[in-house]
């Protein structure tokens with residue numbers, strides 16, 4: 001029985017992987033709330049199915065993080081004072097959704113909206129204190145220098 005469930009789950013998973021969000025929503029597989037948070041509808045699943053799904057999700061997240069070079073326990077990713085979404089969007093738009101340092105685009109890397117002057121040093125969430133950097137360049141920058149790549153870059 002368990003093996004059969006597993007096969008079914010894999011089949012679903014493969015199918016889900018090919019479907020865009022919109023279709024998943026139409027079929028009631030996922031729900032998207034007002035804040036854009038996507039959740040799987042698991043009410044109809046058995047406890048065992050949920051556990052399997054959960055394990056699979058965790059495995060995939062692990063793979064994703066490893067592929068992107070992120071550590072699950074990278075606390076720098078947990079923002080305590082996040083840039084408001086509207087400003088974040090404006091900054092990404094202004095910078096052409098590319099890392100200002102290496103030029104990588106949003107589809108190839110995780111882009112961060114970085115504070116030129118860190119929050120810890122009194123930097124604000126204003127547009128002119130914000131710049132788009134990929135996770136790699138952002139990690140290389142660190143909080144110690146207040147480097148702005150916006151003025152110097154000519155790419």
Ligand SMILES: [Zn+2]
Pocket residue numbers: 099100101102103104133134135136137138
């Ligand atoms: Zn970069």
